[in-house]
Amino acid sequence: MSHGITYIQINDSVGNTIGAVADAGGQFIVLPIGHEESVATPQEAATTSNVAAPAGASSVVYNDGSSTVTATPMTDGTTTLIVSMDSICTDPAACGSHSP
Template structure:
């Protein structure tokens, strides 16, 4: 009888783990552009807040500073990304394949990864004069250890 109870406990635990995992992967469809959206902060950096929204198959990634000010945002789908015209750093933001590598080569400024999943890596760079720039690199992630930090 105790083995049957153990089996039931294991089954319930497995079901709970699967449902919790599924809930963790759901993202809100609204809140883009807000200082403090009702979304989980998925930043890999303690210096930034990153929020992800999904609507109609498009993933929207927003970067805020620690004061809640929107700095930049991207839309990504099917290996493509584009810069959204929101945030105080939108004009200094780039997206596309190898965006961060191209920007680093052009400016000599390396960036800090603030978000990464299997499809996109977002980096923040401090520019001369104190401005910030953000890049969304859509080359994908080839390092399973690094990618697993915030796989969505």
């Protein structure tokens, strides 16, 4: 975490970056790094191919107690990442450095 912003980077099994987001108290921004993958946040829907469909089950690839990222393999060979909020801390004293 840097200045109240949490950076979440998702890599594949060999270490290549699939996608990344920045989280500032529940406001997510998709970062321009990684493969040409699809990333959805609570603020922005994923851009998807008109021909791609899920090719398998979604898997949780990141969870820090406040944010979860799931990855879904697609039929066109890409992976769709979906970022969701588990909870937003409304009491900064109880949540340490997390704040709404």
